[in-house]
Structures are given as structure tokens and as C-alpha cells.
Amino acid sequence: MTIEKINESKGKKEDKKRKRKWPYILAILLLLLLLLLLLLRSCGNQHPCPNPPPSSSVPSSSVPSLDDTGSAEPGSGSTPSRQEILSRLQKQEVTVTDKVSAQASFLNGSKGTSGTWEVENPSFNTVIMQCEIVLNGETVAKSAPIYPGQHIDGLTLSKNVAPGNYSVTAAIKYYNKTTKAYLGMADYKIRLSVS
Incomplete structure (x- = not known):
């Protein structure tokens, strides 16, 4: 066998090896492209995507301020679910534990009547709580701030x-302990008993 035939034979073998590698390389490239498309699609369906710009989900015009006398105006423009609130607080690295009794009781229904209802803001919380009892969309009682x-x-x-x-609804509003x-x-359903 001559050197030319040996070189020609080696060249054919190398061509065959190269031809066998292309399907594998192409499959890997397609797999990477598919993974990239899935990642982009999942980022489009979930909100927020990784590293979102910081923003507040509550417009500043409807943000109630903390009233230390207990006479703050009730409500906000939209009421997110309890889970959304807890999720937002978690994103702000705020963990809240609520201890709310399931029933409030009043001896009579006259304005100014004192009743019983227990709410605790545990010492490990990092927020101020202010609670309201809401009957048919109207606040009928409001607590002082609970630190x-x-x-x-x-x-x-x-x-x-x-x-x-x-x-009734027990609406618990959370405020920053430092800036207020x-x-x-968050809302809870409780029983209101008026004798």
C-alpha cells in the first residue's frame, strides 16, 4: 500500500468521525436552545422575574398613615389576598405572626361601648399592627397601634x-416599626357578638 492510499484511507476515516459527531453537536445545541426558550417563557409567565426593579405595589396616594390616637381612615384602593400580603412582606424580609381571637363580644351595640377582643403582636414581629372590625364594608371598631x-x-x-x-372581617394593617x-x-373572618 502506498503512502497516498494510507493518507486517503485516514482522511476518509476522519471524515466519517466528523460526520458522526455533527448529529450529537446539533442535538446538544437544540437542547440548549430549548432550555433557553423554556427559561424565557417561564420568566414571562411568572412575576416577578429574577432581580426585578424595586417598586411598591401600593400607590402612595392611597397609603393610610399610622394614627397613634387610633382614628386613622379605613381602607385602601384594592385589597390583596392574605397570601399576597404575606408574600409581599416576605419579599421585604418582614415576617409577621398574627395572634387574633376568633370572636369579639360587646354587651350592647351602642357607639362608645367597650367590648372584648384579643389581638397580640408577638415581640419577635418587626411591624406595628392596627386592627379594625369591619361589618358590611364599614369599620365599626378600631384598635390603637399594637407594637x-x-x-x-x-x-x-x-x-x-x-x-x-x-x-365580620378583622382587618389587620401592618406598618414599619421605624418609619411607620x-x-x-391581612383580613381574617371572625364572629362578632352584640347582646
Whole structure:
């Protein structure tokens, strides 16, 4: 066998090896492209994507301020779910534990009547809590601010309430302990008993 035939034979073998590698290289490239497309698509479906720009989900015009006298205006433009609030607080690295009794009781329904309702802001929380009892979309009682390590045993009715048993909303608003800026709100369903 001559050197030319040997070189020609080696060249054919190398061509065959190169031809066998291309399908593997092409498959790997297609797989990487598919993974990139899936990543981009999942980023488009989930909000927020990794490293979103910082923003507040509550417009500053509807953010209530903390009123240390307990007479702050109720409500906000939209009421996110409890899970959304807790998620937002987690993103802000704020962990909140609520200790709220399931029933509030008043001996009569006259405005100014004191009743019993227990709410605790555990000392490990890093937020101020202010609670309201909402009946048919109207605040009928509001607590003073509850700082970490404090609790309330009761509230005073701010409106007349007819005697009866009601399913009401306990709205708990969270404020930054240092700046007193509004952070969010969570709602609980509780029973209201008025004799």
C-alpha cells in the first residue's frame, strides 16, 4: 500500500468521525436552545422575574398613615389576598405572626361601648399592627397601634351595631416599626357578638 492510499484511507476515516459527531453537536445545541426558550417563557409567565426593579405595589396616594390616637381612615384602593400580603412582606424580609381571637363580644351595640377582643403582636414581629372590625364594608371598631410585644384585650365601638351575631372581617394593617410607613393588610373572618 502506498503512502497516498494510507493518507486517503485516514482522511476518509476522519471524515466519517466528523460526520458522526455533527448529529450529537446539533442535538446538544437544540437542547440548549430549548432550555433557553423554556427559561424565557417561564420568566414571562411568572412575576416577578429574577432581580426585578424595586417598586411598591401600593400607590402612595392611597397609603393610610399610622394614627397613634387610633382614628386613622379605613381602607385602601384594592385589597390583596392574605397570601399576597404575606408574600409581599416576605419579599421585604418582614415576617409577621398574627395572634387574633376568633370572636369579639360587646354587651350592647351602642357607639362608645367597650367590648372584648384579643389581638397580640408577638415581640419577635418587626411591624406595628392596627386592627379594625369591619361589618358590611364599614369599620365599626378600631384598635390603637399594637407594637411588637404588646396586645389588646378589647375595642370600643365607633358606630352603633344592632344586637346579633355577625360574621365580620378583622382587618389587620401592618406598618414599619421605624418609619411607620404602611406595608400591607391581612383580613381574617371572625364572629362578632352584640347582646
